[in-house]
Amino acid sequence: MKSYRKELWFETVTRRAFINITGQIENCLYESRIQNGLLLCNAMHITASVFINDDEAGLHHDFEVWLEKLAPEKPYSQYRHNGFEDSADAHIKRTIMGREVVVAVTDGKLDFGPWEQIFYGEFDGKRRKRVLVKIIGE
Amino acid sequence: MKSYRKELWFETVTRRAFINITGQIENCLYESRIQNGLLLCNAMHITASVFINDDEAGLHHDFEVWLEKLAPEKPYSQYRHNGFEDSADAHIKRTIMGREVVVAVTDGKLDFGPWEQIFYGEFDGKRRKRVLVKIIGE
Amino acid sequence: MKSYRKELWFETVTRRAFINITGQIENCLYESRIQNGLLLCNAMHITASVFINDDEAGLHHDFEVWLEKLAPEKPYSQYRHNGFEDSADAHIKRTIMGREVVVAVTDGKLDFGPWEQIFYGEFDGKRRKRVLVKIIGE
Numbered sequence: 055m056k057s058y059r060k061e062l063w064f065e066t067v068t069r070r071a072f073i074n075i076t077g078q079i080e081n082c083l084y085e086s087r088i089q090n091g092l093l094l095c096n097a098m099h100i101t102a103s104v105f106i107n108d109d110e111a112g113l114h115h116d117f118e119v120w121l122e123k124l125a126p127e128k129p130y131s132q133y134r135h136n137g138f139e140d141s142a143d144a145h146i147k148r149t150i151m152g153r154e155v156v157v158a159v160t161d162g163k164l165d166f167g168p169w170e171q172i173f174y175g176e177f178d179g180k181r182r183k184r185v186l187v188k189i190i191g192e
Numbered sequence: 193m194k195s196y197r198k199e200l201w202f203e204t205v206t207r208r209a210f211i212n213i214t215g216q217i218e219n220c221l222y223e224s225r226i227q228n229g230l231l232l233c234n235a236m237h238i239t240a241s242v243f244i245n246d247d248e249a250g251l252h253h254d255f256e257v258w259l260e261k262l263a264p265e266k267p268y269s270q271y272r273h274n275g276f277e278d279s280a281d282a283h284i285k286r287t288i289m290g291r292e293v294v295v296a297v298t299d300g301k302l303d304f305g306p307w308e309q310i311f312y313g314e315f316d317g318k319r320r321k322r323v324l325v326k327i328i329g330e
Numbered sequence: 331m332k333s334y335r336k337e338l339w340f341e342t343v344t345r346r347a348f349i350n351i352t353g354q355i356e357n358c359l360y361e362s363r364i365q366n367g368l369l370l371c372n373a374m375h376i377t378a379s380v381f382i383n384d385d386e387a388g389l390h391h392d393f394e395v396w397l398e399k400l401a402p403e404k405p406y407s408q409y410r411h412n413g414f415e416d417s418a419d420a421h422i423k424r425t426i427m428g429r430e431v432v433v434a435v436t437d438g439k440l441d442f443g444p445w446e447q448i449f450y451g452e453f454d455g456k457r458r459k460r461v462l463v464k465i466i467g468e
Contacts, residue, residue: 092230112272133388137388145392148383149428152428153428156232165326167236167322169238188436230370250410296372296464305374307376329331
């Protein structure tokens with residue numbers, strides 16, 4: 055069994071952002087030389103997500119509007135977590151969007167359907183944060 | 193390390209449906225001859241889910257009602273994604289229900305608690321769509 | 331390839347509770363002697379979750395309030411599942427919080443960011459229920 059590990063770093067200029075990281079994950083897989091196995095990609099921070107969906111700006115806008123309705127950022131005082139912080143909404147938004155994805159690796163490629171793309175979802179940005187890529191297989 | 197891969201195809205007659213696929217996944221595991229490892233089962237489409245819950249019609253009705261309240265299908269114009277499509281609600285519903293499950297394989301069986309069943313969740317059906325089963329282990 | 335399996339049992343005194351199980355999972359990993367691989371931790375019951383977030387009481391209170399707003403426990407009659415049971419809200423809450431986490435194992439440790447902690451989320455407690463830990467690797 056082979057294994058591979060890499061951290062990817064991100065720093066968004068806005069509090070919230072969706073970044074397509076599929077190309078970077080494909081580079082990791084290529085570097086790993088693993089042909090067959092499982093790839094885990096997870097946010098290493100608890101106010102960020104990794105998820106799979108469509109790379110379409112309208113949908114990303116819909117997600118932003120929908121998440122703000124479900125777990126609004128403000129007023130900060132509505133959350134008990136926000137005593138010394140203002141990130142409670144980000145913890146909740148990340149929960150909805152998910153921490154991680156597990157992707158099959160087949161013939162050295164991400165074994166994806168036609169429209170699957172991997173995104174980093176930032177909900178408390180403006181600082182350097184990490185994503186972990188771990189691949190095991192042969 | 194052994195690995196196994198199979199695609200399962202579905203075509204629902206309704207836009208939304210939940211299908212119990214546990215038996216089909218068990219057949220895959222049997223075919224794989226893997227005794228010990230991890231099984232990944234994921235929707236290959238971004239408007240469908242794979243999730244684990246109870247095989248009870250009342251609960252499935254509750255999920256349908258609850259998802260429609262959280263992310264209603266109509267009016268289509270409420271979503272920016274729906275310029276050329278009408279599937280924005282399906283992308284959001286699939287996000288809530290999840291893309292994938294990872295299941296332990298022990299002694300050649302799905303290592304499940306008493307009521308765990310695997311479902312395909314369709315949110316934009318009436319066409320052929322796929323689920324991926326990938327198993328690694330020994 | 332090595333593999334390891336263990337069940338962890340919980341019985342909460344309240345219907346809902348969040349329990350930090352990171353230490354117990356670290357003990358499992360130590361026992362497994364696996365240095366490199368993937369660790370799956372999942373609820374074996376469909377009214378409970380395993381998830382990763384912050385070990386902060388204010389945030390846990392925020393989750394409780396938010397989940398009760400999204401899928402209220404009462405009135406029980408609002409859910410069709412509640413013919414012979416009262417657990418429909420627990421099935422929905424567990425869906426939001428997630429069934430499982432997959433964690434990278436590197437150098438014999440959970441490969442975590444600074445604040446990641448693993449929780450058992452109970453939504454229909456007051457009875458003995460199980461979590462499964464499965465580790466594969468080398």
